[in-house]
């Protein structure tokens with residue numbers, strides 16, 4: 001559920017009815033996420049999932065990074081566009097829930113291209129020397145500004161970066177927010193807009209996606 005879905009469920013249904021079909025494995029995963037997890041609203045869901053797939057198919061990336069696997073919905077959407085020899089590294093810290101993405105990754109036709117790691121994203125980013133063609137960040141909002149600083153050296157010309165939930169249910173409009181996560185998301189959006197090495201746009205889909213491309 002998002003800021004926009006709450007405001008106009010009828011329009012949301014229309015958008016879903018006029019987009020490409022959701023693959024069967026994702027329908028199953030979505031259902032199980034709602035049955036088995038306490039915060040199913042965290043899932044990327046249908047519309048955002050199709051956007052991730054289309055962007056991935058346009059880029060045909062060799063190397064994708066996802067921060068925040070949750071049950072693996074967005075991971076599987078992103079895999080659809082991977083080049084034949086490409087791979088996706090997806091990170092999460094929730095050990096209790098790891099059985100769910102593991103189950104669906106092993107069922108996926110792209111299982112051999114998915115590297116699922118239970119590792120803190122900051123730790124991973126400080127260790128890795130890899131460059132990524134596509135990075136999707138959908139994790140702890142309090143670290144969004146830090147993630148921006150850490151991922152920048154891991155991008156090259158043409159790399160695409162997507163940060164989810166950057167409208168934060170509309171709270172980014174608060175001038176002096178008390179909530180730490182709102183402050184940091186505002187900082188991230190400012191950093192992205194001011195960094196001359198990237199071009200960017202905030203897509204008002206669901207809770208907002210900051211879409212950046214390294215020049």
Ligand SMILES: C[S@@+](CC[C@H](N)C(=O)[O-])C[C@H]1O[C@@H](n2cnc3c(N)ncnc32)[C@H](O)[C@@H]1O
Pocket residue numbers: 042043044045067068069070071072073074075091092093094119120121122138139140
């Ligand atoms: C909103 S959910 C991700 C949703 C997922 N991308 C999807 O589309 O279904 C956020 C996830 O980030 C994970 N997370 C939180 N802090 C993290 C960190 N420091 N490193 C890696 N993952 C983290 C949480 O455990 C949670 O599963």
